[in-house]
Each structure stands twice: as C-alpha cells, then as structure tokens.
Amino acid sequence: MARLATASLAGTAIEFYDFFVYGTAAALVLGPLFFPTFSPLAGTLAAFGTFAVGFISRPLGSVVFGHIGDRYGRRPVLFASLLLTGIATVAVGCVPTYGSIGVAAPVLLLVLRFLQGLGLGGEWGGAVLLTAEHAPANRRGLWASFPQIGPSVGFLLANGVMLALSASLTDAQFAAWGWRVPFWAAGLLAAAGLLLRTSVPETPQFKQLAETGQRASAPLTEVVRGHWRLVLLTAGALAVGYALFYAVSTWSLSYATEHLGVSRTVMLTCIMAAVAVKGAATPFAAMLGDHYGRKPLCLAGCTAAALWMFPMVALLHTAEPLLMFLGFLGAMLAFITMFAVVAAYLPELYEPRVRCTGAAVGYNLAGVLGGALTPLVATAMAHGEGPPWGVAAYLTALALLSLACFALLPETRPVPAPVVEAAPA
Template identity: 75%
Template structure:
C-alpha cells in the first residue's frame, strides 16, 4: 500500500506542479507580458481568465479519461494524463510574449492551459482509485489522503522554484526569462513520473469488474442514473477549491499589486500555509476513518463560513504574521475536506462508473470554486478598504457547500476487521 500510495502521490504532485506553476505566473507576470495593452485591473482579470480555462477543461478531461479508466483500467489513465499535462506545461514556457507575436501569444497560452486542464481532469480519478481500490476498508481515507498530498507538494515545488528565481534575479531578468524556468522544469519531473508509474499494477476492483464486463458508456450511465449525486458532490467540494485558490492565487495578486507587499513575502506566507495544511491532511484523514466523511466535511464548511471575515481583515493588514494567521485558518478548514473527499467520492459510486462519476464531480467543483473565485474576488475587491466582497462571496459558497453535504449520505467509516476467535471460543 505504501508503494502504491507513494507512486500515486508522486504523480499527482507532478501533475499539480504543472497546473499550479501557471497559477503563480498568472498572479505575477501573465498580465503585463501577455495583456500589456490592458489596464492593470483588466490585465489581472484576463490573466485569471486564462487560469480559469484550465478548470473549464478539467470536467471534459474527467469524462474522456474516466471513460478510459472505467472501460480499460485505472493504470492507462495515470500514464496518459501525466504525459499530456507535462507536454503542455513545457510548451507554455516556450510561448513568445505579446511583444513578440502580438495577439497570438494569449491565444496560444489559452489553448495550452486548456490542454493542461484536460490532463489534470483525468489524473485525479486514476490516482485516487489506485489507492482506494487497493486499501483496506477501515483505512481507506488515510491511504487515499496520500494522493491528496500531491497538490500540496506540487504547489510547494512550483512556488519554491518561483520564489528562488524571484529572490535571485532582478525584475528585468525575471520578466525576461526567469518566469519560464519553472515550466521547463516540468520535463524531467514528468519523465521521472512516467518511469515510476510504468511499473504499477491494475487495481483488484477493476480486474474483478473486467471479468464481469465493464460499462459501455460510463458517462451516459452517470448522467442518467447519478446526475443528482454529481451536482451535490460538486457543490459540496466547491468551497474547498474556493478557499485554496483565494489564498494561493488571488491573495498573491492582491497582496503584491494592491497592498504593495513584496513578492517574496507573499510567496513565503502562502508556502508556509501550504506546508502546515499539507502536514495536517493525513491527520484529518485518520479522523475521517474514525468519525466518518460527511461530518468532517460539514464541520469544514461551517468553519470556513465563520473565518471569511477574519481572513479579509487579516489579509488587509499587509503584515506577514497576521496574513499567515488568516491563511492558516482558511487552509486548515479546506484541508479537512480535501483529506476525506478522495475516499468519500469513490465510495458513492459503483465500480463500473466510479472513475467517471467521482472525477466529474471533483473537477466540476474545480470550475465552480477554482476557476470562478479569483475572477469574482478581484471584481469584488476594488475599494481601498479590506476585501469584504471576497469574504461575502466565500461565505455564500461555504453555505452552498454545507447545504449540498447535508443531502449526501454517509459512506463510512466501516468497522476495523476483528481478529478471528481462537479454537473453542464462541464466534
């Protein structure tokens, strides 16, 4: 289990590295380099628009790769999705800027971001099912939380490289070529990930399913029989996405452009938050195996709703320690939900449509939470005071997610296996 879960985590780390490195670039350089004729606000909105294109592609990727995973196995999904995302990421680092090729530059950026989203849309379902379908039932949340650590590791890699370049290069060098280096670093990471995943075995659940016969059109079956479940899971998970990208993407732009905080200070605060919340993920997963998935998700939504106003006030101070406190409160609450969702979503679906159903719900939440949030938060936070508009928006999303989880059933935790009775003892 540790070898399988580690391989799944390594792959998701590489995939999310590819995805997050663009988010950092969107917050810091995409606006001035690819939309230089726009005003600063419009350029930021346009940069976050290309960032959101990756989220729009993720549900489509989950349908395409979910069909492959439900028809031909989880293992092919892991290899093909990693290759597609990696190639698109390296290509982003090669796109000329607006000054070189004019309007073709943002168009190319948008297309490559869409391809990134397609690959990532397939990655999550394959990686999570690799662990969920191998794990013992009473520790399913714990083992499936390891692939959920991949996004945190990928974020730290992406921002760590960007932070080092930002600190070591002057502004001209960073805008000229330094921002491209993290994209080029995807090439050796993807090669290592492909070597690691080439040796993985297919899951026992799919081997059993293949012997009985797989679904001919998994997505059609999901839409026909499980559409309500997909919408509820997407709505429930959307607040965790909203919080994560508020802190890691929108706040990075808000702090540097509106508050004048140094870029390295903002990156340092965000990376510290990601380290702490990533470390807490397995602990929340253990709790999910003990008390259940749904109670932890309900508690996370309530905590986020209560923390949005303090988050806005602490961020507006522009001081590292208060900002970090605000980020930690929000990040820990969203981490509690992300920790158990990798076990919760697959448990809601039968094996024949599990790869498609779980992945579509998960990635549709990314559209509702991740793609929309930076745009809405930017549009609602245009005054000189604290970003109360962002707080109101996050509170509304938290209440929506709370309502969705209230209508979902509990799937665990199952009881731990008991030792067999000794000979002569009553069974």
C-alpha cells in the same frame, strides 16, 4: 500500499506543480507580458481568465479519461494524463510574448492551458482510485489521502522555484526569462513521474469487473442517467474547497502585491508556509475520517470556512506577514478538513463500474464553480481603500452552499461487521 501511495502522491504532485505554476505566473507576470494593451486591472483579469480555462477543461478531461479508466483500467489513465499535462506545461514556457507575435501569444496560452486542465482532469480520478481500490476498508481514508498530499507538494515545488527566482533575479530578468524556468522544469518532473509509475499494478476491483464482463460500455451515459443528482451535489459540496485554496494561493498573491505593496517574496513565503502545514495535516485529518466518518469531517470543514472568511480578509489587509500567514493557515486547515477525506468519500459514493467517471466529473465540476471563478470574482470585487469585504461575503456564501450540499449526501464509511460471540457449550 506504501509503494502505490508513493506513486499516486508523486504523480499528483507533478501534475499539480504544472497547474499551480501557471496560477502563480498569472498572478505575477502574465498580464503585462501577454495583455500589455490592457489596463493593469484588465490585464490581471485577462490573465486569470486564461487561468480559469484550465478549470473549464478539467471536467472534459474527467469525461475522456474517466471513460478510459472505467473501460480499460485505472492504470492507463495515470500515464496518459501525466504525459499530456507535462508536454503542455513545457510548451507554455516556450510561448513568445505579445510583443513578439501579437495576439497569437495569448491564443497559444489559452490552448495550452486548456490542455493542462484536460490532463489534470484525468489525473485525480486515476490516482485516487489506484489507492482507494487497493486499500483495506478500515484504512481507505488514510491511504486514499496520499494523492491529496500531492497538490501541497506540487504547490510548494512550483512556488519554491518561483520564490527562488523572484528573490535572485531583478524584475526585468524575471519578466524577460525567469518566469519560464519553472515551466521548462516540468519536463524533467514528468519524465520522473512516468518512470515511477511503470511498475504500478491495476486495481483488484477493475480486474474483477473485467473478468466478470461488468465494465460499463458508456460510463458517462450511466452517470448522467443514474447519478446526475449525486454529481451535482458533490460539485456543490466541494466548490468551497477550491475557492478557499485559490483565494489564498492565487487571488491574495495578486491583491497583496498590487494593492497593498507587499513584496512577491513575502507573499509567496506566507502562502507556502500555510500550504506546508496543510500538507502535513492531511493524513491526520484522513485518519479522523476513518474513525468518525467522511461526512462529519466535511461538515466541520465547511462550518469552519464560513466562520473564518471575514477574519481571513481582515488579516490579509493588515499586510503584516505573521497575521497574513495566520489568516491563510485557518483557511487551509478548514480546506483540508474536507479534502483529506474526499479521496475516499467520492469513490465510495459511486459503484465501481462508473466510479472513475462519476467521482472525477463531480470533483472537477467543483473546480469550475470554486477554482475558476474565485480569482476572477475576487479581483473584480476588491476595490477601494478598505478591506475587500465583498470577497469575504462571496467566500462565506460558497461555504454555506457547500455545507447544504454535504448535508444532503449520505455517509459512506465502512462499518465493521458486529462480532458475534459463540454460545456457551
């Protein structure tokens, strides 16, 4: 299990590095370079628009790779998704700017971001099922949480590289070539991830399905016909998690640097510190899910998010590093209280024959609702001199929506069989 969990964690870390490095670049530099004819606000919105395309393509990736995972095995998904995302990310770092090739530059950016999302949409389902379907029932939450640590590691890698470049280069150097370096580094990371995954075995549950001839011939059709309500509920339930993460990691970075005058270095440091704590807290929250159940943790996380959004925005608006960090930390702890357990929760909600498709589609549809829209909506709403209370209200409304959806989902934590004492002789 330790070897499998390591392979899953490494793969998700690499793929989310690819995904996150684009979000950071969109917040800091892509607007002026690829949309120079726009106003600063319109350029930022356009850059976040290309960022959102990656989320829109993720459900499609979950359909494509989910079909592969349910028909041909979880293992092939791990290789194909990582390869696709790695190639697309390196290519982003090679795209000429608007000043060199005109309108073709943002078009190429859009296409490559779409391919990034396509690969990431397949990665999560394959990586999570690799651990969840190998893990013992009483520790499934813990072992399945390791792929959920991967996004934190990927985020820290992506922003650590960006932070180092931002601190060591002038603004002109960073805009000219420095922002491209993290994208080029993705090629080396993808090669390392593919090498690590060569020894990963297929999961026992898929082997059983293959041996007994019970694999789904059309997984998406079965999911749509038999589990559509479950897909919509899981998408709505997880939407606030995506919104929290990208409000902190992407929108706040853009807002603080452009409107509050906070330096890139300070903002990246505050955000990275909060995400590092989130990553460290992931297995502990997952163990609570194994002990108390998946649903109670999710309800607690949603409630905390709903209560924390206005304080978070107020703390952000102070532009004081320690206070901003505390605001981000509260949001990240609410987030991981939910997302530490969903890697076990979602697979348990679906039968094995359509699990790769169903769990991944619900998870990635939530990304469209929460991740794709949040930076766009928040940027459009954050005007004026005072704190952007409209952003806080938007995030609170999403938290309440997710709370309602989680309330309608069943509990899935395996309950140990009762011990039957032998009758006395």
